[in-house]
Amino acid sequence: MTQTSASNPLQNSRIKIDSIDKKLIALLGERERVVKEIGIYKAKNNIPALQADRFKQVLEKTIEAGKQEGLSATFITELMNAIHKESLRIEEEIKAQKQ
Numbered sequence: 695m696t697q698t699s700a701s702n703p704l705q706n707s708r709i710k711i712d713s714i715d716k717k718l719i720a721l722l723g724e725r726e727r728v729v730k731e732i733g734i735y736k737a738k739n740n741i742p743a744l745q746a747d748r749f750k751q752v753l754e755k756t757i758e759a760g761k762q763e764g765l766s767a768t769f770i771t772e773l774m775n776a777i778h779k780e781s782l783r784i785e786e787e788i789k790a791q792k793q
């Protein structure tokens with residue numbers, strides 16, 4: 695039987711998590727739309743998608759920001775590597791469309 699929020703103490707927190715997850719995904723969509731703009735510029739100007747120095751900076755900044763939120767460097771590294779992988783996929787897709 696489905697529990698009501700009064701009978702399930704986790705319900706309110708889970709509603710909050712669902713709402714936060716929705717915002718996280720919307721923010722990731724916004725980030726990747728900016729990556730798309732960069733990808734279009736790079737494709738036009740023959741610039742490689744992968745910019746290791748820039749990603750190193752991104753990683754350093756996000757690890758520091760994560761530290762302020764009590765998040766481990768390992769978690770932030772895994773998260774940002776996953777985001778970066780998606781950025782490169784999107785940029786390579788743009789490049790392939792331009793051929």
Ligand SMILES: C=C(O[C@@H]1C=C(C(=O)O)C=C[C@H]1O)C(=O)O
Nearest residue numbers: 732743744745748749752778781
């Ligand atoms: C968005 C860029 O392209 C790639 C993606 C990055 C990212 O998602 O943060 C960073 C560096 C690049 O490897 C960029 O060059 O700035």
